[in-house]
Each structure stands twice: as structure tokens, then as C-alpha cells.
Amino acid sequence: EDLRVDGRGCEDYRCAEVETDVVSNTSGSARVKLVETDILVGIKAEMGTPKLEKPDEGYLEFFVDCSSNSPELEGRGGEELGTDIANTLYRVFSGENSVDLKSLCINPKEHCWVLYVDVLLLECGGNIFDAISIAVKAALFNTRIPKVRVLEDEEGTKEIELSDDPYDCIRLSVDEVPCIVTLSKIGYRHVVDATLQEEACSLASLLISVTSKGAITSMKKVGKGSLDPESIFEMMEAGQRVGKSLHIALQKILDEEESLGTSRPKVGFLG
Amino acid sequence: MAAVTMRLPAVRAPLDSSAARGGEKHLVAPGDTITTDTGYMRGHGTYVEDDKLIASVAGVVERVNKLVCVRALKARYNGEIGDIVVGRITEVQQKRWKVETNSRLDSVLLLSSINLPGGELRRKSAEDELAMRDYLQEGDLISAEVQSIFSDGAVSLHTRSLKYGKLAQGVLVQVSPSLVKRQKTHFHDLPCGASVILGNNGFIWIYPTPEQKDDEAGGYTSNLEPVPLSDREVISRLRNCIVALVTHKMMLFDTSILYCYEASLPHQIKDILKPEVTEEIVLEARQRLLDLEG
Numbered sequence: 139e140d141l142r143v144d145g146r147g148c149e150d151y152r153c154a155e156v157e158t159d160v161v162s163n164t165s166g167s168a169r170v171k172l173v174e175t176d177i178l179v180g181i182k183a184e185m186g187t188p189k190l191e192k193p194d195e196g197y198l199e200f201f202v203d204c205s206s207n208s209p210e211l212e213g214r215g216g217e218e219l220g221t222d223i224a225n226t227l228y229r230v231f232s233g234e235n236s237v238d239l240k241s242l243c244i245n246p247k248e249h250c251w252v253l254y255v256d257v258l259l260l261e262c263g264g265n266i267f268d269a270i271s272i273a274v275k276a277a278l279f280n281t282r283i284p285k286v287r288v289l290e291d292e293e294g295t296k297e298i299e300l301s302d303d304p305y306d307c308i309r310l311s312v313d314e315v316p317c318i319v320t321l322s323k324i325g326y327r328h329v330v331d332a333t334l335q336e337e338a339c340s341l342a343s344l345l346i347s348v349t350s351k352g353a354i355t356s357m358k359k360v361g362k363g364s365l366d367p368e369s370i371f372e373m374m375e376a377g378q379r380v381g382k383s384l385h386i387a388l389q390k391i392l393d394e395e396e397s398l399g400t401s402r403p404k405v406g407f408l409g
Numbered sequence: 410m411a412a413v414t415m416r417l418p419a420v421r422a423p424l425d426s427s428a429a430r431g432g433e434k435h436l437v438a439p440g441d442t443i444t445t446d447t448g449y450m451r452g453h454g455t456y457v458e459d460d461k462l463i464a465s466v467a468g469v470v471e472r473v474n475k476l477v478c479v480r481a482l483k484a485r486y487n488g489e490i491g492d493i494v495v496g497r498i499t500e501v502q503q504k505r506w507k508v509e510t511n512s513r514l515d516s517v518l519l520l521s522s523i524n525l526p527g528g529e530l531r532r533k534s535a536e537d538e539l540a541m542r543d544y545l546q547e548g549d550l551i552s553a554e555v556q557s558i559f560s561d562g563a564v565s566l567h568t569r570s571l572k573y574g575k576l577a578q579g580v581l582v583q584v585s586p587s588l589v590k591r592q593k594t595h596f597h598d599l600p601c602g603a604s605v606i607l608g609n610n611g612f613i614w615i616y617p618t619p620e621q622k623d624d625e626a627g628g629y630t631s632n633l634e635p636v637p638l639s640d641r642e643v644i645s646r647l648r649n650c651i652v653a654l655v656t657h658k659m660m661l662f663d664t665s666i667l668y669c670y671e672a673s674l675p676h677q678i679k680d681i682l683k684p685e686v687t688e689e690i691v692l693e694a695r696q697r698l699l700d701l702e703g
Contacts, residue, residue, distance in 0.1 A: 141638065143580055144652075145645040145678025153683050155418040171418070173682070380413070387413040395417055405418040 142329065142336070149380050151331045156272065156391050157405060158280035165253075166281025170273040172331070174263025179255065179273040183283045185298070186252040188243065196242025196250040200227040202270075204259035223257070223270065226318075226358060230271065230347040233355040235314045237278065245288055249298065253281070264333040267345055271318035272388055278315055279392050282307040316347035316355045317384055319377045323365060328373050330380050344373050348381025350389070414683075437464040437479060444477065452478025482658075486512040486586040486610035488564035492555045493595040495576070495608035496566070498545050504538060506545055508553070510610040511586065514563040518545075522556060522567035524574065550576040552606055552614065572596060576606075577632050579616030580648050584655045586611035590662040597663040601670055602643045607661060613651060615644050646673060649681035650690070657691045664701070668694040 140147045152173045161167040164180040171177075189197060202223040204216040231237060242251040255277070257270055284307050289297045322332040322340035329336060332343075341363025347355045354374065359365060365373075395402060437443060443455060443462045451457055454466040455477060464470070468481040486494075488510075496508035496516060506518040520533050520541060545551065552573050553566035568574050586609065595607045598618055606614040617640040619632070636644075650669040654661060672693040673681050680686050 141641055141645060141678075143645060143648060144682060145642075145649055147679075150679060151413045154413075154415045156415050157418050383413050387415045391415040391417065402417075 144333070146331075148327055148329045149376060151268075151380075151384070152333075154269075154272070156276055156388065156395075158276050158392070158395060160404075160407075165283060166277045166279075168273045168276035168280055170269050170276065172263070172265060172269045174261060174334070175266060175269045176259075176261035176263075177266070177269045177273045178258040178260055179270070179277040180258075181277050181281050182254045182256070183251050183281065184254060185244070185249055188247060188250040192239070194243045194246040194250075195239035196252060197239060198231055198237065198253045198255055200224045200231075200255050200257065202227070202257040202259070204262070207259050207262050223267070226267065226345065227255075227257075227270070227274070229356050229358065230316055230318060233314075233316070236316060236349075236355065237314070238311055241308065241310070242283075244286055244298065249288075251283055253278075262334075264335075264337050265320055265331045267318045267320050268331060268384075271316070271347070272384070275312055275315045275317060275388060276392060278310050279312045281310055283310075314349055316349045317381055317388070318345055318347045319381045319384065320345050321373045321377055323361075323363065323369070323373075328369070328376065330376070344370065344377070346374060346377035346381070348378055348385075350382065350385035352378045352382050354378065435470040436468070437470055438467045439465055443470055443479070448475065449477045450475050452476050454479030454481060480587075482587055483585050484587065486510055487562070488512060488516070488555045488558050489609075490555050490557060492609035493552065493606070494555060494564075494566065494610045495550060495552050495581070495606055495612035495614050496610070498547050498549045498551065501542055501545070501547060506541070508551065508566060510564065510608075511583070511612065512562075512564060512610060514561065516564040516566050517559075518551070518553060518566045518568070522565070522569060524568055524571070545575060550581065550614070552576055552608070576614055576616065578636055579614050580644055582613040582615070582648055582651050582655075584611045584613060584651070584661065588655060588658065588661050589613075590660045592662055599647070599663065599667055599670070601647070601667070602640060603647055605647065605663070605666065607663075613661070615647050615651075617644065642678060646670060646678050646681070649673070649678060653681055653687040653691055654694070656687060659691060659695065665694060665698060668697045672697075 142148065155171040156168065158168045160169045161180045165183040166181040167179060169178045188195060202220040204220050244250055255274060259266060285301045287299045287301065289299055291297065319330060320343055321328045321330055322337060322343040324336060324340045332340060340361065342359065342361035342365050344365065345358040345360060349355060441464050443464055445461050447460055449462060451462055454464060454468065455462055456465050462477060464479045466479055466481040468479045471478055471480050494510045496510040498506050499509045499515060500507035504520045508516040508518050510516045520538060523544065526544065551568065553568045554573060555564050556567040557565045559565060589607050589609055589611060598604045602618060604616055604618045617636050647666065647670060650666060650673055651661065654665060654669055659665060669690055672690040676686055681690065
């Protein structure tokens with residue numbers, strides 16, 4: 139009958155708070171708070187050499203750290219969870235069009251921008267994958283990569299010149315960046331945005347990454363239970379619906395934040 | 410239709426606490442000096458450094474003659490004889506069960522302290538010991554009363570009454586033990602259609618009011634029929650109200666929960682957890698409680 143313990147429907151999200159530009163010495167950052175789940179993402183753009191098989195594209199590197207969550211996740215304990223989340227993020231962003239990697243190229247085969255995406259799990263209150271993907275998208279929206287010019291000398295050596303104006307930078311287009319929607323199976327129904335208690339009750343979940351147009355870019359099943367093939371179709375459709383409304387809400391809030399400009403009161407961690 | 414709400418964070422001003430009852434409370438944070446007078450004996454939550462008495466926890470200073478101690482706001486449950494607790498069975502041992510009650514040590518429920526199903530009164534034999542798992546298993550929730558306290562602080566429970574025993578369908582809310590007010594009775598049948606057990610250890614159990622009181626059961630029958638939607642809505646609303654009261658650190662007792670429930674009726678259940686709605690209903694409940702006192 140579509141009523142969960144806290145009164146939400148099966149496809150309702152908890153109230154989320156999104157803020158970008160919280161860390162000053164990064165190229166882009168975002169913080170997402172989903173009631174009890176708290177994620178901080180920082181993106182640093184550095185110059186590096188392109189990969190051999192894709193010489194005219196830049197790339198993203200993900201790193202997830204969950205040591206601040208609880209004592210059992212410090213050091214070695216959190217490594218497993220961290221690599222699991224990082225691998226999921228690599229898979230989600232492996233699609234051709236997710237991020238415009240060609241715009242990250244400076245000199246084919248020699249220089250390109252590498253975006254190091256660092257994810258910090260500050261508090262884990264259920265549904266970390268969704269919160270992480272929202273934070274990554276918000277941080278990519280907020281990323282400002284300085285413009286560089288390539289100068290060629292007479293001898294043929296290339297020099298890279300950074301433009302003097304600190305506000306002269308390129309922004310990334312996040313229209314095709316997917317967001318992860320986690321559908322947890324509890325009993326015979328599936329729920330979106332499970333709390334810690336609901337996650338403890340669910341044996342299997344489906345992670346679907348959906349773009350803003352509703353296209354599914356990757357799917358992953360987690361958990362030791364099994365999923366019925368028909369219910370997988372239902373969950374995929376539900377994931378597409380929820381994903382689209384998630385993108386709309388997120389884009390609205392990012393545009394709103396952008397329009398406030400410098401007059402926006404910065405809350406950060408002191409709220 | 411999915412509902413996704415996002416918002417920009419806003420600095421939330423703390424609720425006006427000038428409406429608190431009279432009586433100056435000496436609040437301290439860890440590291441605050443309580444007093445420089447050396448004539449006091451130091452109690453829990455304090456330590457002496459450089460002839461000064463300093464607090465080691467955040468809480469309220471309590472003074473009894475010459476003893477100074479600091480009672481922390483968020484602390485583990487300390488059992489007192491006669492308290493009602495709601496606990497979860499973690500282990501089944503030889504002649505007892507280990508119950509988790511949010512205290513420093515696991516509480517103990519001895520086989521000799523329970524009522525047998527059917528209400529029989531007899532000495533427990535070796536067969537009862539082997540059949541312990543049939544009565545209570547790991548993961549079951551029980552309501553019990555504190556019978557005695559061991560010397561190391563572990564609490565010994567008993568369910569020697571028909572109102573205690575295994576809990577069936579309902580919702581558990583875990584709060585800090587200091588927020589549950591000590592009252593004459595902790596089992597309340599709220600007029601809105603649900604019942605609530607306010608465990609002194611901070612575990613609050615909300616369940617649908619049973620139609621008739623089954624006296625012969627002895628507390629072991631589990632009613633596993635599906636709960637009707639109207640009851641579930643009342644229980645969800647109560648759960649959100651309790652969470653709202655806890656976020657604003659208000660004491661939990663039947664009247665406060667009831668006022669908060671009535672204040673939340675105009676809103677949808679899932680909206681109660683939104684910060685501005687939470688503030689609104691907690692303020693209204695607080696106002697009504699003050700009117701009741703004054």
C-alpha cells in the first residue's frame with residue numbers, strides 16, 4: 139500500500155541538502171546530506187599524459203575514503219567498501235558520453251587534464267551510492283578547469299601557458315552524467331532510498347545508473363538474495379522514473395545555487 | 410510518482426529556549442572548570458587538574474552536599490530496579506538469555522525469571538533449558554522489568570507479569586535514555602489508535618492496540634496478521650513525531666508525544682521530518698505543555 143515506516147512512499151527520497159564549492163583548494167567540490175548520510179566530494183584537475191588507447195581524451199580517477207565513519211572502518215576495514223564503491227563509479231562513468239572527455243585534452247598524446255575525484259563518506263545512514271552519485275554530479279557541475287594555451291617554440295618544444303585571469307576557466311557539461319538509483323528488494327516490493335534499518339531487511343538490491351534523459355548506462359546487483367527476472371524489469375522502469383525526477387530536482391537546485399552567485403551564504407560545516 | 414526534494418542548506422537558528430522551566434542549570438562542556446574550591450568530592454564525569462575540578466563530559470552539573478558530578482546528556486543506560494526496558498535477545502546461553510538494552514554491559518534474563526507460555530507456574534526443569542530457544546530466540550524483542558543489578562553494573566531482567574514478554578508487530582525507535590521521562594507507568598494506550606511502550610533504556614516500541622486483552626497467552630503469542638493501513642499510518646506518524654521531539658531534545662512522555670501528534674495532523678506523514686515542519690510542530694507541542702503547567 140505504499141507506506142513505509144517513516145511515512146514515505148516506496149519511490150520517495152528523503153529530504154536532501156546539496157551545497158557546492160565547500161572546499162576552497164579544489165577545482166570543484168560538493169557536499170550532499172540525505173538526513174543521516176553525509177558525503178563530501180572534491181575534484182582536483184591536474185595535468186597528466188593521456189592513456190595509450192585514448193590519446194585525445196582526458197580521464198577521471200575515483201578514490202573513496204570511508205575511514206571517518208566508524209572505528210571499524212578505519213584503515214584496512216574501510217578499504218573493501220571503498221574499492222567497491224570506486225569500482226562501481228568507474229563502471230557508471232565508463233559510458234562513452236557520460237563526461238565529455240575530449241574537452242579535457244590539451245595536446246593529443248602528450249598532455250591532458252586528469253580529474254581526480256575524491257569521495258569522503260562522512261556519515262553512513264543508508265543509501266550511500268545514490269548520495270555519492272548526486273555529490274559527484276554536483277561537484278562536476280561546480281568544477282572549474284583553468285584554460286591553457288599551447289605555445290610552440292622554434293625548436294618544436296611545446297610550452298603550456300596558464301591564462302592569467304583566475305576566472306577564465308572551462309566548465310564541464312553535466313547533462314549526460316548519470317546518477318545511481320538504488321532499488322532495494324524488501325519482501326515482494328522494492329523501495330528507493332532505503333534507510334539503515336530498511337537496508338538490513340533487504341536481501342538484494344539493484345543499482346541502476348540513469349541519465350537525465352532516462353537512459354540506463356549500467357546496472358549492478360548487490361546482496362546475497364536473488365531477484366526474480368520479472369521484478370528486475372519492474373525495478374528498471376521504476377529506476378528510470380525515479381532517476382529522471384532526481385535529475386530534474388538536482389539540476390534545479392544547482393541552477394538556483396548558481397544564480398545566487400557570490401551573494402549565496404556559505405554554510406559548509408558550520409550550519 | 411516519485412517525490413524528490415532537494416534544498417540548499419540553511420543555517421538553522423536554535424529554538425528559543427527561554428521558555429525552559431525555572432531553576433538555573435549549570436551546563437558544562439568537556440574541559441570546562443566546574444569549581445576551583447578544593448573542598449568538593451569529585452563524582453562521575455569530573456577530574457581534578459591543577460587544583461581545579463574539570464568536567465570530562467558534556468552535561469548538567471549535579472551537586473549533593475559535597476559530591477559534584479556531571480550527568481551527561483548522551484550516555485548509556487544505567488539500570489535502576491523497577492525500570493521497564495525494551496531489549497533485543499542477542500545470545501541464548503545455558504540457563505539465561507543475553508539481552509541488548511543500550512547499556513554498558515549486556516543485560517541478563519534468567520530462565521527462572523520468565524513466565525512460561527500458557528501461564529504455568531512451575532520450577533524450570535532440564536527440558537525447559539533445552540527448549541529455551543522455543544521461547545525466545547536471537548533477534549526477538551522483549552519488554553521486561555529490571556529485577557536487580559549485579560555488582561559490575563549488568564542488569565538482571567524479569568518478565569514475571571502478563572504485560573511483559575515477547576513483542577510482536579510494531580516499530581522500534583532508538584533514542585537517548587536521558588530523554589525518557591520517569592513516570593508511574595510506561596505502557597500507554599494513546600487515543601489516536603496505537604499503543605506505545607517507553608522503555609527507560611531509550612528503546613521505544615510503537616504497536617497497534619490489540620483488540621482484546623488475551624490473559625491466557627502469557628506474552629508469547631505473536632500476532633502476525635497484516636496490520637491495517639490506517640493503523641500503520643498512525644504508527645508511522647507517531648514514529649516521526651518521536652523522532653522530531655528527539656531532534657529538539659525534548660523529554661518523551663505520553664502527553665508530549667500526544668501533543669506532538671495532534672500538532673502534526675495537518676501535515677503529511679513524510680513531511681514531518683522536514684526541518685521547518687519539525688520546528689513548527691515541536692514549538693506548538695512545547696507551547697501546549699507550558700500552558701498545561703502554568
